[in-house]
Amino acid sequence: MKQAHGLSHKLSKPLFGIKFNEMNRISLFLMVVILPVISQMTLAQKKCPDTQQASETSEKFKIGMAGYTFAKFDIDKTLETMQRMNVHYLCIKDFHLPLNSTDDQIAAFKDKLASKEVTGYAVGPLYMKSETEINRAFEYAKRIGVKLIVGVPNYELLPYVDKKVKEYGFNYAIHLHGPDIKTYPDAEDVWNHVKDLDPRIGMCLDIGHDTRNGKDPVADLQKYQSRVFDIHIKDVTGKTKLGYSLEVGRGIIDIPAFVKMLRQVGYSGVCSLEYEKDMDNPFMGIAESIGYFRGVIRAMK
Numbered sequence: 001m002k003q004a005h006g007l008s009h010k011l012s013k014p015l016f017g018i019k020f021n022e023m024n025r026i027s028l029f030l031m032v033v034i035l036p037v038i039s040q041m042t043l044a045q046k047k048c049p050d051t052q053q054a055s056e057t058s059e060k061f062k063i064g065m066a067g068y069t070f071a072k073f074d075i076d077k078t079l080e081t082m083q084r085m086n087v088h089y090l091c092i093k094d095f096h097l098p099l100n101s102t103d104d105q106i107a108a109f110k111d112k113l114a115s116k117e118v119t120g121y122a123v124g125p126l127y128m129k130s131e132t133e134i135n136r137a138f139e140y141a142k143r144i145g146v147k148l149i150v151g152v153p154n155y156e157l158l159p160y161v162d163k164k165v166k167e168y169g170f171n172y173a174i175h176l177h178g179p180d181i182k183t184y185p186d187a188e189d190v191w192n193h194v195k196d197l198d199p200r201i202g203m204c205l206d207i208g209h210d211t212r213n214g215k216d217p218v219a220d221l222q223k224y225q226s227r228v229f230d231i232h233i234k235d236v237t238g239k240t241k242l243g244y245s246l247e248v249g250r251g252i253i254d255i256p257a258f259v260k261m262l263r264q265v266g267y268s269g270v271c272s273l274e275y276e277k278d279m280d281n282p283f284m285g286i287a288e289s290i291g292y293f294r295g296v297i298r299a300m301k
Contacts (some may be wrong), residue, residue: 035051035124053087061267063293064089064121066232066274067096069282071120075109079116081283085290089270091122091150091230099140106143113225121270122230124150125204131160138164150175150204150230155183155193159181162197172201173229175295178209179241186213187220194227202227208234211253212243212282218257232274245276249292256296 056063065087070078075096082090090113097109113120126137128151141149149170153161165172174194174282176184184190187210190203207217207229221228235251236243249255262271273289275282 039230048267055294061262062089062270064270064272066091066272067093069275071273072279083117085286088118089121090118092120109266122148126151128153130284138168165198165200173204175204176206177211178212185208186215187224191224202229204230204231208236211236216263221261230269231271233271233272248289259296259300
């Protein structure tokens with residue numbers, strides 16, 4: 001008992017001028033008030049800043065991918081790449097979703113896109129050499145739930161396309177192909193063939209092919225803006241058939257001027273990268289091209 005009493009007596013004495021009960025109160029204050037504040041400050045310091053929004057977020061137009069870019073890859077690899085690029089709009093090619101797909105297959109495909117936050121905004125390009133193929137394309141688009149078809153119909157079938165556009169209420173964008181094929185080599189040719197048809201028949205302005213046929217895609221966007229429903233972004237090395245595709249920003253197309261014109265005409269569709277170089281392994285080129293295009297958009301704000 002004497003030992004316990006002695007210990008109690010010692011603890012009751014001031015330690016460094018502070019009584020034992022006071023020390024308890026100070027410790028409690030540190031635990032309840034000071035330590036949580038320090039902890040919150042530490043967490044705040046460790047929290048990473050949020051990722052900046054994509055540079056096109058405030059624009060009327062969107063950035064997308066043309067499905068043809070992934071001609072040698074399945075839809076899973078396509079979506080994985082788009083997710084890493086933070087790109088959310090896809091023009092669906094029929095090698096990813098066949099024209100004869102069942103309703104269940106279409107639903108599963110759309111669910112897969114949604115799981116990666118990707119929207120299928122159009123189908124095509126689809127080549128159409130008969131009324132039957134046109135019928136099938138329009139029904140295909142309807143079943144998928146898109147209202148834009150990127151197509152390449154024979155010239156003589158344009159009156160029938162006009163009829164189907166009126167029936168379905170879709171936009172129909174003719175994909176121009178430069179000097180490689182005789183039909184629709186450039187924007188002027190498309191315009192001359194559709195200007196007297198339903199105003200919902202227009203073009204997919206492929207700026208690479210337009211350039212390779214000796215045209216200026218910046219001027220053509222301004223001139224034919226009322227009929228430009230889709231755009232394929234790319235770059236090329238020359239203004240002739242010998243010009244070939246390469247990473248956006250490395251070729252001769254004036255991308256800054258094109259972005260300026262997109263804003264000037266108020267284009268509100270999708271600018272889809274169609275990357276045709278190194279198609280066995282296009283991923284570095286896709287990243288460089290998307291990055292360059294977004295960099296130009298941001299630098300010109």
